[in-house]
Amino acid sequence: MKESIYTIPLMDAFRSEDECPFCFLERQIEEHSIDFVLGSGASYMEDDIRAQTDAAGFCRHHYKKLYDYGNRLGAALILSTHFHKLNAELDTEIKKFTPGKSSLMKRFKKSGSEDAPATSIGQWVQSQTSHCYICDHIRSDYERYLDTFFELYKKEPSFKELFENSKGFCLTHFGDLADLADSRLGNKEKDAFYPxxxxLMQENLKRLEDEVLWFTEKYDYRNRDKDWGTSRDSIQRCMQKDRGGHPADPPYESDR
Structure with a gap:
């Protein structure tokens, strides 16, 4: 298969021996995105990039990441134009806002019982908070990596071997692979892929169960002098396997 900007990182992720190669990739994409937004390349000074960050904004998680990164001036410049846009749009929304007519049924409805916002202001807020410049970038690249995964699986024996000798995946990415394989693979390929x-998932979930159990048993005085084995970092690896990410990572900071 012809190499692309997605094949090499994917192969490297499977060679990393991470608990989930796709979590490994998502961390790389996220760090590259933070570097792009606030790093030394100063992309936040480019009008087209600022227009995109103004429009999408950032989620709570990535605002924290951007704050930890350390480029205060860059963050302030991004926020200054983003808030200029927010204020202009809020003024427009408030001017055209009209409350809905009250009714007995509305009063008896539980708060949050419906997904759709009840007012135009609620709809506007939902539109503002449903996107994040970095999340959107991660999601887009992740989808391309999933496509590349199945292409490599079908065409590259060496990649299939990497997959079969990996540590499996976090539950989220395991679910994505199980779902997508149904439409991306032929019947014979499914007969090999799913088993x-x-x-992989059964063996590696059991491995982690045993490792974290031994972590707890090491606190028994009778096991004090016994080897920790691979259990010392089992807590964060179990957390990753269950919900993804790398919970023990320190804040990602600018190298400037």
Whole structure:
């Protein structure tokens, strides 16, 4: 298969021996995105990039990441134009806002019982908070990596071997692979893929169960002098396997 900007990082992620190669990739994408937004390349000074960050904004999680990164001036410049846009749009929304007519049924409805916002202001807020410049970038690249995964699986024996010898995936990415394989693979390919995927998950979830159990048993005085084995970092690896990410990572900071 011809190499692309997605094949090499994907192969490297499977060679990393991470608990989930796709979590490994998402961390790389996220860090590259933060560097792009606030790093030394000063993309935040480019009008087209600022227009995109003004429009999408950032989620709570990535605002914290951007704050930890350390470029205060860059963050302030991004926020200055983003808030200029927010204020202009809020003024427009408030001017055209009209409350809905009250009714007995509305009064008896539980708060949050419906997904759709009840007012135009609620709809506007939902539109503002449903996007994040970095989340959107991660999601887009992740989808391309999933496509590349199945292309490599079908065409590259060496990649299939990497997959079969990996530590499996976090539950979220395991679910994505199980769902997508149904439409991306032929019947014969599914007959090989699903048993391999399921065996990987069962073996590696059991491995982590044993490791974190030994972590707890090491606190028994009778095991004080016994070897920790691979259990010392089992807590964060179990957390990753269950919900993804790398919970023990320190804040990602600018190298300036």
């Amino acid at each position: 391999a995927l399921f065996q």
